[in-house]
Amino acid sequence: MAVSPRKIVHVDMDAFYASVEQRDDPALRGRPVVVAWKGARSVVCAASYEARRFGVHSAMPALRAERLCPQAVFVPPDFVRYKAVSRQVREIFARHTDLIEPLSLDEAYLDVTDCKTGLPSATAVAEDIRTAIRVETGLTASAGVAPNKFLAKIASDFRKPDGLFVVRPREVLDFLEPLPVERLPGVGKVMQQKLAELGIARVVELRAVDARELERRFGRYGRRLHELSLGIDERPVTPDRPTLQISSEDTFEHDLTLQDLAPHIERLAGKTWAACEREAAGEHGRIARSVVLKLKTSDFRILTRTTTPAERPASARGLAEIACMLRSRVSLPPRTRYRLVGVGLAGFVDRDSHEAQTELFHRLA
Ligand SMILES: [Mg+2]
Structure with a gap:
């Protein structure tokens, strides 16, 4: 018996902390803004799109950001304000579903298979959420819609900022084929290098490798890689998963x-x-x-x-x-x-x- 696919939405606020700072201080709008603490060992918490054009991105040492973009305005993070906006956004999600899994203050998975608002499609839900976020918080969010979590997360990144991308169940295999393997969850620099040594750079090449061969080389993660290459991801949306x-x-x-x-x-x-x-x-x-x-x-x-x-x-x-x-x-x-x-x-x-x-x-x- 065929199981009808789930409808998962991944919502990701655009340059969240930096956008909140620009919203609350008009003098920062249109300027490169870097949210980071002061100090030699500090890392960038967020960078506005103006700062990203200079190559600045989050998790980079703040000193390096300063070198790349000396004209940037550095602002210390204010988590009280970010949390308040995050709560507001969470309330918008909750109008549509109770199955909300936050990944951080600015990102969450939503399972909208059975949606409270009765909207006709997950795409309509995602658009409704994006509009409500814009109107009620003055900020923009991007969203991805797909039959599972990992595809929805990749999709939300596809039309960033302020964009929506939908992967329909019948499009999954074609969507994945040209993607570089580092888009897959768990493929970092080291795994990317190991796969490159096997001549695997894109998902289409990964898919061509026998599942047992991947398992032999990479253990359980090899099996997962094989499933990911086919667009399979059964992980449920788990509300409020506690951090371990x-x-x-x-x-x-x-x-x-x-x-x-x-x-x-x-x-x-x-x-x-x-x-x-x-x-x-x-x-x-x-x-x-x-x-x-x-x-x-x-x-x-x-x-x-x-x-x-x-x-x-x-x-x-x-x-x-x-x-x-x-x-x-x-x-x-x-x-x-x-x-x-x-x-x-x-x-x-x-x-x-x-x-x-x-x-x-x-x-x-
Ligand atoms: Mg974000």
């Missing part, structure tokens, strides 16, 4: 010793901290209790070291210090070299319950 871990990692061109890792750990801690500010902000004030250091040796052994300090890290610097300290728990020979390091925050708890517990702890102490 937020992390950033880097693979090096040349393997490094444990000692050499300090500056990398510091940089990654900055990235992870910024991501946590963004992501956890969308989840009603959840906070991380644990710090994770991940390492991969030159012979591909993966090790993780985790600690839950009495005082949770309160800044990027604090996170970096704890992560650097976790190196002392690695007991491999000093000559061991590492090809990857990652810094993560985990053990998320509700801020309220955390504060209640801390208070109890102090009273007992």
